[in-house]
Amino acid sequence: MNIIFFDDSQRDHLLPLTFTRPTAKLRCGILTLEEKWLKRLDESNTYSYLTEDYLSTKFPLREEGEDLFINPAVCPDADLVEAVLALEENESLMQGDILIATRTREALMEEAEQDTEVLDYEGSFNYISRPYHLFSNNAAELEKDFALITAGRQSAPISKTNTLIGERIFLEEGAKVEAAVLNSTSGPIYLGKDSEIMEGSVIRGGLALCEHATLKLATKIYGATTVGPHSKVGGEVNNSVIIGYSNKGHDGFLGNSVLGEWCNIGADSNNSNLKNNYEEVKIWDYVAGRFAPTGLQFCGLIMGDHSKCGINTMFNTGTVVGVSANIYGGGFPRNFIPSYSWGGSGGFMEYRFDKAMKTAALVMERRSIELDSVERDILQVVFDKTATSRG
Structure with missing residues (x-):
């Protein structure tokens, strides 16, 4: 599985911490936000980042055509991971205005949200959208x-x-x-x-x-x-x-x-x-x-x-x-x-x-x-x- 961790619309509210890194590289608890997902999915998965252009040399984007986009600002648990893994191509998982994950061929989140079927997630999770x-x-x-x-x-x-x-x-x-x-x-x-x-x-x-x-x-x-x-x-x-x-x-x-x-x-x-x-x-x-x-x-x-x-x-x-x-x-x-x-x-x-x-x-x-x-x-x-x- 090819995972792409994407910065969502709240990333600039996480400045100054995200001046120098994608959201996925922030740390909360023991692990970074990306590590929370990788350990629950499969650490052998390939992964990359959809982030600001000036960060992309250090944190590159790698697409394989059938990619799972994950919002690392959403902290996972077993139930959320199960819901994400159940997504089929051209399906997105959301809660309110928060895009949690999408399985799509589109690299742009705006296009992905428009072109996929939206599934509502009713469980709870911690969402990191501000530094505090x-x-x-x-x-x-x-x-x-x-x-x-x-x-x-x-x-x-x-x-x-x-x-x-x-x-x-x-x-x-x-x-x-x-x-x-x-x-x-x-x-x-x-x-x-x-x-x-x-x-x-x-x-x-x-x-x-x-x-x-x-x-x-x-x-x-x-x-x-x-x-x-x-x-x-x-x-x-x-x-x-x-x-x-x-x-x-x-x-x-x-x-x-x-x-x-x-x-x-x-x-x-x-x-x-x-x-x-x-x-x-x-x-x-x-x-x-x-x-x-x-x-x-x-x-x-x-x-x-x-x-x-x-x-x-x-x-x-x-x-x-x-x-x-x-x-x-x-x-x-x-x-x-x-x-x-x-x-x-x-x-x-x-x-x-x-x-x-x-x-x-x-x-x-x-x-x-x-x-x-x-x-x-x-x-x-x-x-x-x-x-x-x-x-």
Whole structure:
């Protein structure tokens, strides 16, 4: 079966996270959105992406004529997968305005919706159409992913130096944890391959610590949190998602937040996740071009790929930071920081593209990954597309 993961009409509402990736590459729970589907379908299936043109070199589209298009923003369960697999050619599965999947020869979603028979899906699912949906759905998705990944398997041994509360703890091969408190009564705790929890850490699940990720000494985690591959985290973290390859390695609070890849949070930096008047949080919406309501009382920091902040940075409730921003200095910076901005509470200037790429190359080199021309071209498009927001 040839699967094509398509970005739906809501993808721009997921900016800045989708500036540099298709929707399928976002992470919620343990797995990325595409991995949730592939593990339930058949991981031997071929798959590709229908996304923005400037992303298509890195995330190409491969058509075979009889393709199954899947909306990865819809998080699957067994019932939904069964309904999708039952689709015949020229049939689409929808719920309201949400196109879930279609089996068609058409590569354009608009044509597919017009030319196929529509079947209504009556079941429930989590739908990721805003950045804050990643952390607000993280507890439920972590539970589903944990059950899916660990079914019929046995955890690697857990050291007796740890204090264990509850039994929903699973270690993959090479995972290490010593002298920590692990409480899985409120959510499962999953440690990916070659991950590590250092001594003195206190974990109240759910927690997904993905492969090669690290929790540093005396880290405190509570409220479903995901630390993506090759990330390092310390301090206090509540109900947050780190997609991967990012660091928050020191003391300071991160709550109800999402960090992209290649981000770095300086020591003793904090974000607010609750307004002083306890009102609903609004955050910047790229489509509307203004601050839009979230329906949430708790919402912290949304940060795009390659952005960094210096030590003691203070982020206000509901702050959105674009791609490749560099933030530093005292006081609270504004709560929408455009991509390629350089500065802080005293004001911002444009972060020169060549300087941003030099930093990105050095950061990626530390993980033995090259900033190649494909990645650089994507970041150049983001720089150009966001120029007016810096104006």
